[in-house]
Amino acid sequence: MSTAAGLPANVSETLLHEIPRFDVERIRADFPILQEKIRGHQLVYLDNAATSQKPKLVIDAIVRYYEHDNANIHRGVHYLSERATEEYERARKTVQSFLGASRSSEIIFVRNATEAINLVAQTYGRTHVGPGDDVLITAMEHHSNIVPWQLLCEEKHAKLRVAPINDHGELILDEFERLLSPRTRIVAVGHVSNALGSLNPVATIAEIAHARNIPVLVDGAQAAPRLPINVQEIDCDFYAFSGHKAYGPTGIGVLYGKASLLEAMPPYQGGGDMISSVTFEKTIYNKVPHKFEAGTPDMSGAVGLRAAIEYLNHIGMKNIASYEHELLTYATETVSNLPGVRLVGTAREKAGVLSFVMEDIHPHDIGTILDQEGIAIRTGHHCAQPVMERFGVDATARASFALYNTKDEIDLLVRGIQKVREVFG
Amino acid sequence: MADLRDLYQEVILEHSKAPRNYRELKGADHRAEGFNPLCGDRLTVYVQMQGDLIRDITFQGSGCAISRASASMMTQSLKGKTTDQARTLFEDFRQTVTGQTTGNGNPVDLGKLAVFSGVSQFPTRVKCATLAWHTLQAALEGKQESVSTE
Secondary structure, three states, X not given: OEOOOOOEOOHHHHOOOOOOOOOHHHHHHOOHHHHOEEOOEEOEEOEOOOOOOOOHHHHHHHHHHHHHHOOOOOOOOOHHHHHHHHHHHHHHHHHHHHHXXXXXXXXXXXXXXXXHHHHHHHHHHHHHXXXXXXXXXXXXXXXXXXXXXXXXXXXXXXXXXXXXXXXXXXXXXXXXXXXXXXXXXXXXXXXXXXOOOEEOOHHHHHHHHHOOOOOEEEEOOOOOOOOOOOHHHHOOOEEEEEOHHHOOOOOOEEEEEOHHHHHHOOOOOOOOOOEEEEOOXXXXXXXXXXXXXXXXXXXXXXXXXXXXXXXXXXXXXXXXXXXXXXXXXXXXXXXXXXXXXXXXXXXXXXXXXXXXXXXXXXXXXXXHHHHHOOXXXXXXXXXXXXHHHHXXXXXXXXXXXXXXXXXXXXXXXXXXXXXXXXXXX | OOOHHHHOOHHHHHHHHOOOOEOOOOOOOEEEEEEEOOOOEEEEEEXXXXXXXXXXXXXXXXXXXXXXXXXXXXXXXXXXOEHHHHHHHHHXXXXXXXXXXXXXXXXXXXXXXXXXXXXHHOHHHHHHHHHHHHHHHHHHOOOOOOEEOO
């Protein structure tokens, strides 16, 4: 069995093959949903920052897991349990190399990036942040990288500080540095902004923070599917991402943490698998990463994520990043040339996201009219209400790109926006 | 298949561009804020009562074409009505935009508000159409907290 991109169902065995030239038509054929007709039109899926579509091989990997390998992990002596455990731990190793982590025990499986951030806030945060301390984030964060810190700060009577962004949607590094104080206990920053597309200089941020011995969490939800990532090069202390935005299934996400930090952190949730022994008097916790994975995890999710990462590796993250950059450049030119359209988020370094507003037309109306053409975009505040406030808008329309999008689809988007203008006269 | 023209009827577009009774009402004795967190629509409805009659009603805020037009036409159709009439009209309006018929199976007579019947083909836009009405209801009930469609 093989997919159109020439990938046999068992990708790992073909990874040594030469990476083919980026052929978007072959890639498109790997994604069954792209054949869907929406309201009589070919689907144009431009809501990838919300969730990406899945290649057949990810779907197949999940089916295969349930048809052949399923059993509970880390506990059975029987053959299937051993096989399921092996599959699950193989997925951990795949993620380790995808992120460039030095060991697989630094990879914790969670539900999504949101849970990863909450885990750090509730464990590292609760043990290190106290009254009068600071947590520093940026003004472009997704709610998932704001609210967990707010909850922590509220509980600990600490202060949430917010580094400002400029009118292009770029972090103002000088201001960021100025806001670091002797009371700053952790920095949490998005790698790529979901609402603006801005790409943050996370390695520089880590360097600045580390010079003051402050650890850095990077929210990589939008970066993981778009850019090559190496957590050791960034030198961040924590890195979070969601499987479903990176062509994997929903329900599985990843927290990377430096081993020394993870080992010192208390557990997040209690339950099975996170212990090495339990009595009513005292429980001894399991080693990392298992200490942070209470209960039966999303095993099929991990298997699906592994397939997604192997697919991305096969195409090459550098190729993906450069193709998406080409798409974004083309979309930026064509959309910003339309009369009455204004881009929100014009950072020099951007990835994958084009947010815009139209004069006198609300994004919600743009979304409905494009939907009639089979074009799926996101409209609203993108779970980043402070960003909307910073740019003086209630909402934006957002087209976000993936490796299977084409310039033809961007042309359809442009024609759709022209139609919006026609409807409104 | 849903037709865009059923949703964006001329009357609706016209009201969204030039909403009526779009101002703060100085002598208001009831007011409430409505918010649709899904799309960021936000509006305030002001009401001045005279006994049981809605003497004046205005609104302000930002939102999509459907929510603005709905608020605009709501204020027009409710001026001079009793709170009971307003409640009945809201129920009829709600049934129309959600594509239901009245208990006796007859389509309701909404007068000018019937232009919103096209909304029923666009389930994601029902909340846009009803936001102003929910907000009015909160204003009349004297609720202090803002209402949310979620």
